[in-house]
Amino acid sequence: MNLLECKNLTKIYGKTCAIDNINLEIPKGRIIGVFGINGAGKSTFFKLINQLLIPTEGEILFKGEKLGIKSKERIAYLPERSYLNNSKRIKDVLKYFDDFYDNFNLKKAYKLLDELKLDSNMQLYKMSKGMLTKFNLILVISRDADLYILDEPLDGVDPSTRDYIIEKILSNVKNKSSMLISTHMISDIEKILDDVIFLDRGRIVLSSPREELVKKEKSSVDEIFRRMFRC
Amino acid sequence: MLKKLFKYDFKEINKSLLVLFIITIILSVVNVLTSNHGSNEVLLSLFIVTTDLALVFIFLILVFSLIVTFSKFRETMYKDEAYLTHTLPVKTTTIYDAKVLSSIVSILLSLFVAGVCFVFVFSHSFLIKFICDTLKDSKDTMETIYFCLYAIIDVVMFFLCLINGLIIGFKFDKRKDLMVFIIGFVTVFLIQFISLTTIHLFNESIWKIMELTICFIIDVILYFTGRYLIRKVNIQ
Numbered sequence: 302m303n304l305l306e307c308k309n310l311t312k313i314y315g316k317t318c319a320i321d322n323i324n325l326e327i328p329k330g331r332i333i334g335v336f337g338i339n340g341a342g343k344s345t346f347f348k349l350i351n352q353l354l355i356p357t358e359g360e361i362l363f364k365g366e367k368l369g370i371k372s373k374e375r376i377a378y379l380p381e382r383s384y385l386n387n388s389k390r391i392k393d394v395l396k397y398f399d400d401f402y403d404n405f406n407l408k409k410a411y412k413l414l415d416e417l418k419l420d421s422n423m424q425l426y427k428m429s430k431g432m433l434t435k436f437n438l439i440l441v442i443s444r445d446a447d448l449y450i451l452d453e454p455l456d457g458v459d460p461s462t463r464d465y466i467i468e469k470i471l472s473n474v475k476n477k478s479s480m481l482i483s484t485h486m487i488s489d490i491e492k493i494l495d496d497v498i499f500l501d502r503g504r505i506v507l508s509s510p511r512e513e514l515v516k517k518e519k520s521s522v523d524e525i526f527r528r529m530f531r532c
Numbered sequence: 533m534l535k536k537l538f539k540y541d542f543k544e545i546n547k548s549l550l551v552l553f554i555i556t557i558i559l560s561v562v563n564v565l566t567s568n569h570g571s572n573e574v575l576l577s578l579f580i581v582t583t584d585l586a587l588v589f590i591f592l593i594l595v596f597s598l599i600v601t602f603s604k605f606r607e608t609m610y611k612d613e614a615y616l617t618h619t620l621p622v623k624t625t626t627i628y629d630a631k632v633l634s635s636i637v638s639i640l641l642s643l644f645v646a647g648v649c650f651v652f653v654f655s656h657s658f659l660i661k662f663i664c665d666t667l668k669d670s671k672d673t674m675e676t677i678y679f680c681l682y683a684i685i686d687v688v689m690f691f692l693c694l695i696n697g698l699i700i701g702f703k704f705d706k707r708k709d710l711m712v713f714i715i716g717f718v719t720v721f722l723i724q725f726i727s728l729t730t731i732h733l734f735n736e737s738i739w740k741i742m743e744l745t746i747c748f749i750i751d752v753i754l755y756f757t758g759r760y761l762i763r764k765v766n767i768q
């Protein structure tokens with residue numbers, strides 16, 4: 302059974318069609334890169350999966366069932382923007398996650414904090430953008446979820462930490478669960494991807510296993526993207 | 533989950549109000565301690581300053597309790613923090629219940645603190661005598677209880693009107709904040725108008741009980757209207 306299925310998924314904001322009749326199946330154990338220029342509908346697509354938006358048409362099934370509390374428990378989502386209360390300390394946020402998510406591994410979160418040299422007593426408003434991104438990522442990958450959705454997880458992160466994040470994504474996801482990842486730093490992550498999806502104006506314009514695509518086009522995903530969306 | 537959510541929301545709201553509570557209580561206590569100033573000019577000055585400041589802070593508690601509860605609701609249900617709120621493995625209606633209940637309890641706590649401080653500040657003068665006289669007379673006691681209950685139900689109604697305005701306002705794609713403002717205040721005035729016009733239909737002896745009952749029913753209706761409308765949210 303597929304982990305996630307989108308059937309005729311459409312989302313219209315006023316007169317703008319943000320997601321246009323998307324049909325997609327996501328099996329278990331895949332890392333999928335979702336790429337597109339700004340406004341292509343990537344974040345809207347992720348928000349629909351996380352029940353932050355109601356589809357105008359179509360439906361999303363998670364493990365064959367309609368989205369609900371069960372899917373919220375099993376999907377770990379890292380939004381593009383910071384969604385935490387800035388007045389809180391790191392340890393308060395960890396306690397909050399531990400209280401609400403049964404699959405949150407507090408020990409793992411503290412271990413990752415140590416590895417990324419983040420002080421648990423630090424207040425969020427004192428953290429830089431890069432530090433916040435790292436912390437948000439820790440919150441997501443410390444959950445034992447079936448589907449991880451990362452919207453711009455490398456934004457504002459230095460190159461050495463990027464490598465660390467990619468390594469953590471790999472160790473966390475392979476075989477156990479799937480991951481949807483969206484970023485503009487395609488070259489940084491393309492090697493870990495199993496599948497690639499290109500979105501344009503709310504439509505899937507390309508969907509392919511990465512290896513096949515690279516072999517066929519004889520260029521990297523980053524180059525293909527640049528070619529396809531050249532202004 | 534409701535209990536956990538309530539605990540976090542209540543803490544978060546009152547963390548913002550705690551400073552106001554502490555300052556007002558300190559001002560009230562200093563005011564009481566300096567009330568027997570005799571001919572000491574320093575104590576007299578302190579007494580006058582603390583009386584004025586305490587009254588200002590009591591007013592601030594009442595205003596800020598509404599502003600803080602409303603803005604926390606808005607921030608956690610519709611702004612950036614909504615990304616976390618609505619991805620918690622909890623029903624949206626449970627989140628709504630916890631937020632509204634914690635807000636109402638916080639508003640009641642603010643009313644209580646403000647009321648106690650008010651009595652403190654005026655404990656040295658006519659107020660204590662007035663309260664004692666009132667309590668001796670059962671009719672006046674009922675009037676006081678009625679006034680307190682009415683104040684509580686009315687403040688809760690005002691908050692629920694704003695929340696409903698917020699929920700309906702955010703269902704619109706454009707000019708959300710303006711819609712929140714318009715709908716919130718139109719609801720307040722409409723409900724005040726309904727309660728003021730319908731209470732005259734009843735016998736004068738049961739007039740007050742009916743007024744309280746109508747206001748309470750309106751509170752309940754507003755609560756469940758918000759609960760119904762919030763089931764499907766669009767965080768745009």
